[in-house]
Amino acid sequence: xxxxxxxxxxxxxVEAAIERLLPASSVPSSRLHEAMRYSMTAGGxxxxxxxxxxxxxLFATRPASDPVPASVALECVHTYSLVHDDLPCMDDDDxxxxxxxxxKAFDEATALLAGDALLTLAFSILSGAYGAxxxxxxxxxxxxxxxxxxxxxxxxxxxxxxxxxxxxASPAQLDFIHLSKTAAMIEASLAMGGLCGGASPSExxxxxxxxxxxxxxxxxxxxxxDATSDTPTLGKTAGKDARSxxxxxxxxxGVDAARRMARERSDAAAAALGRLPGDTGFLRWLAGSLxxxxx
Numbered sequence: 001x002x003x004x005x006x007x008x009x010x011x012x013x014v015e016a017a018i019e020r021l022l023p024a025s026s027v028p029s030s031r032l033h034e035a036m037r038y039s040m041t042a043g044g045x046x047x048x049x050x051x052x053x054x055x056x057x058l059f060a061t062r063p064a065s066d067p068v069p070a071s072v073a074l075e076c077v078h079t080y081s082l083v084h085d086d087l088p089c090m091d092d093d094d095x096x097x098x099x100x101x102x103x104k105a106f107d108e109a110t111a112l113l114a115g116d117a118l119l120t121l122a123f124s125i126l127s128g129a130y131g132a133x134x135x136x137x138x139x140x141x142x143x144x145x146x147x148x149x150x151x152x153x154x155x156x157x158x159x160x161x162x163x164x165x166x167x168x169a170s171p172a173q174l175d176f177i178h179l180s181k182t183a184a185m186i187e188a189s190l191a192m193g194g195l196c197g198g199a200s201p202s203e204x205x206x207x208x209x210x211x212x213x214x215x216x217x218x219x220x221x222x223x224x225x226d227a228t229s230d231t232p233t234l235g236k237t238a239g240k241d242a243r244s245x246x247x248x249x250x251x252x253x254g255v256d257a258a259r260r261m262a263r264e265r266s267d268a269a270a271a272a273l274g275r276l277p278g279d280t281g282f283l284r285w286l287a288g289s290l291x292x293x294x295x
Contacts, residue, residue: 001108003282003285003286004034005053006275007050007282007286010046010049010054010143010286011050011149013068013280014046014049014050014053014072014075015041015126015134017069017071017072018041019057021043021125022040023121023134025037028273031110031276032110032113032114032164035102035106035110035111035112036114036121038105038106038114039074039115039118040076040080041052041100041116042097042099043097045163047189048074048189049071049072049150050172050286051186051189051211051286052070052074052189052190052196053067053196054193054199055067055190056196056197056282057193057197057278057279058194058197058277058278058283059194059197059199059203059278062120064198065130065136065196066129067192067193067197069128070126070129070130070140071128071189071192071193072125072138073126073129073144074144074185074188074189074192075123076119076122076125077122077144077153078118078185079082079115080114080119081115081148081157081185082096083101083102083103083111083118084112084115085157086100086111087103088108090120090157090161091244093236097236098236102115103115109151114145115126122140122146123144124142127141128139136195139195140163143191143192143195144186145223146188147184147188148172148185150220151180151182153180153185153293155180156176156177156179156181158182159173159176159177160220160246162268164245166253168245168264169252170252171252171253173247173251174247175216177247178215179212179215179216179221180213182218183211183212183215183219185215186211186215187207187211187212187215189209190207190208191204191209191211191212194207206214206231206272206273206275206276210269210272210287213268213272214266214269214287214290215263216261217262217265217269217284217290220249220258220259220265221290221291222248223241223250223251224240224255224258224259225295226240226241226248226250227239227241227248227255235295249261249262254295262291266288266290266291269283269287270283270287271290273293280281
């Protein structure tokens, strides 16, 4: 099977669903909805929603619910976090996914509200799409809100800011930050796909373990690319971590060790995925490709 083509097909499914599930730019308040769409349709890897869809497919022989709305809900939360991350009070970045960040394309207040609205929309999508299946709806809301809340995504962002403003981070603190941020959302992606597909509790545990390793691999490679690549290739400002004194896997461990750690985490994720039922080839390919990506 051509896994690259499968990836394109899944991304196409996600893009079509985003177009369908987001309010049109013409809906009042039109400027707010335009900003939401600007951020959501900027492209990007669509890694997290693709993980939702591909995890659900592992359990295709079981009674299942459509994972597409869950994938868009998760992408709404991920995009809101990027919009807020880029604000001047946070990482203060001008470029995201190859074009001006939301606060540069609009203004700070509009970007802030667009992020708020995307976060809220995520749970509206889940309640609307899975309302006929209350147990599933509850599980999906619990999974996403837990990953995105104060003890994980937002708490990790707080610790990241504190490390940047202080004396940096130890290896253990760095792992905590990114297990709470990047890994939490990738873990939730696989788990939400499993929930839609009808995965058992033990299978959900395996998906979450794979997601944690995959999330750390993704973040480590991000840190390496920030230190070794260029802005046009990345679609965001390269070298910014070092200039801002940000704690990264490169600053703490060095480039060579970071690359080795990414490969180890990617291999661990692929091994965990291989223990699941169904055809895990695409997910294992994806885990491997993340460790060697160039952007």
